[in-house]
Amino acid sequence: xxxxxxxxxESEVCRIRCGPPLQAFAMRWNYVVRQRHRWADDPAAxxxxxxxxxxxLRSLGVTxxxxxxxxxxxxxxxxxxxxxxxxxxxxLPWEYVLAAATKPYRVDDAILVVRHLKTxxxxxxxxxxRLVVIETAPGGLxxxxxxxxxxxxxxxxxxxxxxxxxxxxxxxxxxxxxxQIKTVSPDIVHVxxxxxxxGRERLGSNLSGVRDGLYLADPSSEAKEYRAEVIARxxxxxxxxxxxxxxxxxxxxxxxxxxxxxxxxxxxIGFQHTFDEAVAEIFFLHFYRAYADxxxxxxxxxxxxxxxxxxxxxxxxxxxxxxxxxxxxxxAAAEIGRDCLGAVASKTKSSALRSSFVRRADPSQExxxxxxxxxxxxxxxxxYSSLHNGQSVxxxxxxxxxxxxxQRDAITQIxxxxxxxxxxxxxxxxxxxxxxxxxxxxxxxxxxxxxxLPLTGDVFREINERVQTSLFVDLRWHDQVLYRHTxxxxxxxxxxxxxxxxxxxxxxxxxxxxxxxxxxxxxVAQGYLxxxxxxxxxxxxxxxxxxxxxxxxxxxxxxDRQVRxxxxxxxLGAKLRYINPPPSYADFTQRLRTPGExxxxxxxxxxxxxxxxxxxxxxxxVHPVLFLLHGHVFVGYWKDLRAxxxxxxxxxxxxxxxxxxxELPRDDGTQRWVSGPKTYAEIKGFVDRGELVPIETVALTxxxxxxxxxxxxxxxxxxxxSRAFRAMIDLVSARxxxxxxxxxxxxxDHHVG
Numbered sequence: 001x002x003x004x005x006x007x008x009x010e011s012e013v014c015r016i017r018c019g020p021p022l023q024a025f026a027m028r029w030n031y032v033v034r035q036r037h038r039w040a041d042d043p044a045a046x047x048x049x050x051x052x053x054x055x056x057l058r059s060l061g062v063t064x065x066x067x068x069x070x071x072x073x074x075x076x077x078x079x080x081x082x083x084x085x086x087x088x089x090x091x092l093p094w095e096y097v098l099a100a101a102t103k104p105y106r107v108d109d110a111i112l113v114v115r116h117l118k119t120x121x122x123x124x125x126x127x128x129x130r131l132v133v134i135e136t137a138p139g140g141l142x143x144x145x146x147x148x149x150x151x152x153x154x155x156x157x158x159x160x161x162x163x164x165x166x167x168x169x170x171x172x173x174x175x176x177x178x179x180q181i182k183t184v185s186p187d188i189v190h191v192x193x194x195x196x197x198x199g200r201e202r203l204g205s206n207l208s209g210v211r212d213g214l215y216l217a218d219p220s221s222e223a224k225e226y227r228a229e230v231i232a233r234x235x236x237x238x239x240x241x242x243x244x245x246x247x248x249x250x251x252x253x254x255x256x257x258x259x260x261x262x263x264x265x266x267x268x269i270g271f272q273h274t275f276d277e278a279v280a281e282i283f284f285l286h287f288y289r290a291y292a293d294x295x296x297x298x299x300x301x302x303x304x305x306x307x308x309x310x311x312x313x314x315x316x317x318x319x320x321x322x323x324x325x326x327x328x329x330x331x332a333a334a335e336i337g338r339d340c341l342g343a344v345a346s347k348t349k350s351s352a353l354r355s356s357f358v359r360r361a362d363p364s365q366e367x368x369x370x371x372x373x374x375x376x377x378x379x380x381x382x383x384y385s386s387l388h389n390g391q392s393v394x395x396x397x398x399x400x401x402x403x404x405x406x407q408r409d410a411i412t413q414i415x416x417x418x419x420x421x422x423x424x425x426x427x428x429x430x431x432x433x434x435x436x437x438x439x440x441x442x443x444x445x446x447x448x449x450x451x452x453l454p455l456t457g458d459v460f461r462e463i464n465e466r467v468q469t470s471l472f473v474d475l476r477w478h479d480q481v482l483y484r485h486t487x488x489x490x491x492x493x494x495x496x497x498x499x500x501x502x503x504x505x506x507x508x509x510x511x512x513x514x515x516x517x518x519x520x521x522x523x524v525a526q527g528y529l530x531x532x533x534x535x536x537x538x539x540x541x542x543x544x545x546x547x548x549x550x551x552x553x554x555x556x557x558x559x560d561r562q563v564r565x566x567x568x569x570x571x572l573g574a575k576l577r578y579i580n581p582p583p584s585y586a587d588f589t590q591r592l593r594t595p596g597e598x599x600x601x602x603x604x605x606x607x608x609x610x611x612x613x614x615x616x617x618x619x620x621x622v623h624p625v626l627f628l629l630h631g632h633v634f635v636g637y638w639k640d641l642r643a644x645x646x647x648x649x650x651x652x653x654x655x656x657x658x659x660x661x662x663e664l665p666r667d668d669g670t671q672r673w674v675s676g677p678k679t680y681a682e683i684k685g686f687v688d689r690g691e692l693v694p695i696e697t698v699a700l701t702x703x704x705x706x707x708x709x710x711x712x713x714x715x716x717x718x719x720x721x722s723r724a725f726r727a728m729i730d731l732v733s734a735r736x737x738x739x740x741x742x743x744x745x746x747x748x749d750h751h752v753g
Contacts (some may be wrong), residue, residue, distance in 0.1 A: 002079040004089045006066070006098075007330050009073055014066045018079065018086050025056055026088040032650045033093045033319070034273055035679070037672045038733070045649055046100075052651070053101045062101075070102045071109040073299070075330045077116040080262055091254045093272050095320030112306060114299065114323045117261045123327050124266070128187035128243055128296060131166045132180060136193035138171040138217035138224075140203050143377075145193070171217045174226065178237045185238030190284070192248040195256075196225040198274075201501070207677075208723065212255040232259035241265050244291075244298070246284060250274050253322035260324075267298055267325040275319055278398075278446050279312045283321055285443060299329045360413040363478040371411055372438070373400040374483045378471050381490040382423075383498055385506040387453060389740050393423060393471060393489075394448035401440050414438040417482070420474040421451050425463070425491060430454055463493045466589075494743065497607075498589050504727060505671040507626060508734040510592050510611050512742045513619040517596035521616055525569035532561045542621035543641045553690050556639045559622055560693075563637055566616045567695075567706045570599075578701040579603040594745070609697040610635040618731055627694060627716070628726040634713055636687075636694040636728075643691035647682075648733065654685030673734035680725045687717045 003015040004022070016022055032049065039045035054067070076098075078089035095113045102111055137145040169180050181189070191214070199215040200207050203223065214231045218224040235245055241264035247257055252270030260268045269287070271280065287305030294300045302323045323329075361371060377396040387393070401414070415437045423430040430453040438445060471489050475482040492498065497507060512518070522540065530538045545558025570576065576598070581590045590605070595612045598604035604612065610626055613635040617624035623638040638644040646652070656678050675683065686692035694713030695706075704712070716722070734740040 002086060004079075005075075005077040006062075006070065007075045007077060007328075008069065008071070009330050010069075013069050013074075014062055016060050016062065018089055021060060022092075023088040025060060026092040027655055028056070029053070029097055030091055030093060031655050033096050035650045035675075036319075038648050038650060038675070041672065041737070042648075048649055050100050050103060053097060057097075057101055064105070067102045068105045070098055071106050071111050073303075073330060074098055074111055074113050075116050075328060076113060077118055077328065078258075080117050080119045080258075082262075090258050093320065095272060095322065112303060113320075114302065114325065114329050115258075116325055116328050117258050119262065119326045121326055124240075126187070126240075126243065130184050130186045131188045131190070132184050132186040133166075133168045134172065134177065134180075134189065134191045134193070135168065135170045136172065136191070136214065136216055138215060139222040141194050141199055141215060141223050142171075171221065173217050173219060174230070174234065177216060178234045181234060182237040185240065187243045188246075189235055189242050189244070190246040190248065191235075194223075195249045195251045196227075198250045199223060199225060212251055214249060214256070228256040228259050231256060232263040235260050236264040243267065243296075245269070246287075247271070248280050248284060253320075253324075257322060257324045261326050266327065267323065269302075270322050270324070272320045272322050275321075276312065278444055279309050280321075282312070282444055283309050298323075298325065358412050359410065360415055361411045363480060366411065368414070368417075368477040368480045368482045371402055371414060372417075372482060373402075374398070374475060375400070376473055376483060376485065376487075378473075378487045378489055381466075381492055381498065383492045383496060383503060383506065384494040385497065385509040385743060386503060388509060388743060389506055390452065391506075392448040392451055393421070393453065394451060397446070397448040397451065397473075399436075399438065399445040399447065399475075401438060401443050410440070412440045414477070416478065418474075418476045419447065419451075420472070420476075421453070422472040423453050424470050424472070463491060465493060466496070467491050492589065493591070495591050495593070496589050497592050504628060505674045505729065505734075506740060507607075507628075507729055508673070508731055508740040509743045510594075511614045511618060511624070511626075511731060512595055512611075512745060513615045514742065515595040515615060515745060517594075517599045518612075518615045518619050521566065521569050521574075521599065521612075522619055524573050525565040525616075528568040529562060529565035532565055533558075540620035546641075553640060556641075559637075559639050562620055562622060563617065563693075563695075564706045566613070566620075567700075567709065570612065570616075570700055571703065571705075574599050574700070575602055576609065576700045577603040578609075578698060579605065581605045581607070596745075603701075606698050607633045609700055613695065613697050613700075614731060623730070623732045625692070625731065626729040627713075628729065629716065629724045630726055632724075634694060634716070635697050636692055636713065638691070639693050640691040643686055643689075644730075644732070647686060647692075647730075650682075652682045652685060654682045656681045671734075672736075673730045673739070675728045675730070677723075677725055677727065679728065680722055681720075683725075683728055684717045684720075684722075687714060 003017050005015050006013045039049060054064070057067070058064075076089075076094045079086045094115065098113050099111050135145075167180060167184050167186070169176065172180065194202065194215045196210050196213040196215065197207065199205075200210055210225075211227050213225055213227040215223045215225050235242065243266045245257075245260050245265050245268040247260075247268060247270040249256075250271055251273060253272040254270075257268040257270035283305045286308035287301050290304035291298070291301035294304075306321065361368075375396050375398040376394070378394050379392075382393055399417075402411075417436040417438060419432075419434045419436060421432040432451050432453055434450065436445070436447075467490070468488060469491050471487045472485075473487065474484045476484075495510075497503070497510060526539070529540065530536055532538075540562055541558075542562070543556075543559060545556075545562065547555050547558060550557065581592075590607060592611065593601070593604055593608045595615045598608045598612050610633045614624040614626060617635070617637050623641075623644055625636045625638070627634050627636055638647075683692065687694060693710060694716065695709045696712035696715075697709070699709035699712055716724070
């Protein structure tokens with residue numbers, strides 16, 4: 001049986017046998033890391049994850065004694081195969097696993113993980129002379145990518161390379177891709193574009209059955225996905241094969257990068273799971289610079305690139321940049337030492353001196369457009385709920401400085417750049433102004449999240465229908481205009497919720513526990529609760545009703561009685577009816593009613609009814625959730641408070657089914673409170689055990705009892721796999737740390753209270 005070998009520059013540390021135990025470990029921790037948005041921002045949760053990780057590693061034979069030896073440069077050597085035989089050794093996020101497990105023992109010592117694919121090929125070296133840049137975002141993907149900036153960072157980083165040939169290929173077909181690689185036989189290939197999963201997400205396609213790979217153009221220039229093994233063969237059509245392939249796309253580390261090496265390349269860099277675009281760009285800029293400056297020392301360059309993104313580490317917790325090599329690199333690690341930049345320090349002394357010299361740009365001598373590139377892409381439609389919760393009006397607002405530092409008199413500082421943004425709503429305007437000082441040391445400035453607009457005007461709140469308006473963006477440097485444009489955008493009314501994946505996370509803003517109608521409902525429910533408890537003094541005490549004498553879920557029976565009493569108040573007192581949603585005149589949107597409007601009018605959609613119930617549950621401090629199916633929404637609640645903690649920590653045996661021998665479907669989230677379709681198996685486990693209780697709230701309109709509504713809610717989870725499941729939104733997580741807050745209450749003639 002083949003094994004994974006962990007080595008440092010000093011010696012081999014341990015071996016882990018491939019097979020079922022490592023497969024189970026890989027599946028579990030791949031899933032945990034992909035759900036990192038639920039726990040990564042909680043220091044206590046990260047500590048608990050480390051303890052679980054160390055325990056699971058012990059079961060594989062990796063003890064504390066081994067972990068103490070893992071520091072500095074650590075190489076993970078995995079067996080090669082013509083098939084996916086050893087898939088577990090490739091999909092496992094070794095970078096996170098080893099960094100987290102060793103952290104208690106390393107104190108201030110750093111660790112950097114690299115991967116070695118044991119191909120058995122002889123080591124061959126040569127000086128890189130030929131470069132090919134592949135830029136692939138065909139068809140509908142083109143508007144999501146800025147190729148000019150990507151090209152500048154690659155060619156700028158490799159300017160020390162005395163190229164015999166530099167080729168740039170935009171949106172190639174499979175045939176064009178292969179022909180270019182065969183013609184040039186490049187030593188270095190940099191590929192930037194969309195992997196198959198992110199491409200489908202951008203195009204709005206179904207993610208079922210997606211496999212790792214890359215989008216290329218078809219003969220009609222539309223986007224077409226290709227599997228990783230096809231891309232790997234295309235990258236190795238030249239002779240000799242590439243020395244290095246840089247893969248600047250998501251999910252390129254587990255299969256695409258090692259397959260590229262298996263097909264002939266010497267090394268490849270890819271990304272584990274999703275990754276921040278700014279981090280990837282800055283990493284490759286510094287990596288390529290150091291690669292050339294260090295006379296093609298791959299490990300030293302990788303260390304330099306990793307050090308360059310130190311300020312961005314909070315963005316990449318749990319994910320990683322992965323270096324694969326056909327050659328073992330730990331022998332070189334001994335020369336580099338624990339200071340990753342030590343190997344390139346002497347060779348980059350002149351660069352260091354240049355970077356310490358400050359030369360400020362002079363507006364009387366320089367043109368700002370020669371110094372800075374601008375990428376501006378506002379959101380096509382703005383929702384009050386997203387702006388209310390601090391979401392930017394921009395999909396992208398990025399400044400990139402010219403990365404060329406070779407010239408002795410290169411500009412290093414640009415002071416007093418002025419940014420002005422104005423959103424116009426009727427006669428009102430919502431301004432933002434800022435002054436920026438730019439440095440080539442930072443290179444890239446992502447300003448989208450800095451732009452916050454005041455929402456104090458009444459006009460914005462009183463918009464009743466979707467309207468088209470304008471967003472003015474002005475970037476100036478003294479008397480020079482860097483960018484000035486007025487963008488046409490749509491403004492949605494305050495009660496409109498957008499159903500696309502980027503907006504569903506704002507649904508908790510429509511859950512309004514302080515609506516007066518909620519207080520009246522709880523007041524009515526008080527009488528039902530007293531009857532259910534057979535106690536006059538019974539009150540809504542949430543999880544304090546825990547009965548420590550009872551066993552199992554009976555400990556939490558008091559929570560059920562509180563929810564049942566609210567159901568009785570709504571079912572018997574409100575006389576609710578079902579109604580279709582009001583017209584929104586836009587795709588993928590829905591107008592939502594407040595709890596007061598729903599209860600006052602006596603009707604609501606499935607979303608309106610779920611919002612009413614969730615608002616009542618939040619008022620009594622029972623943790624609600626909202627289940628989103630395709631075309632339907634209903635409510636649920638955490639009956640067992642301890643189960644809720646296990647969910648947040650991703651402590652589960654209910655993992656999604658493997659979709660191929662080396663595939664684990666991606667469900668990386670950016671909002672900690674939204675759990676996507678790949679968490680269905682995990683959530684179903686909590687439902688099946690009775691720890692998470694779903695309630696079909698539409699049953700309020702048909703006179704069904706509380707038990708029947710729960711049975712209907714559980715009916716949505718009968719299937720082992722459900723393509724209808726879209727997401728679960730956890731309200732407690734949404735509200736935590738000044739998160740998603742309820743919208744300002746708006747009152748109408750139908751409002752109760």
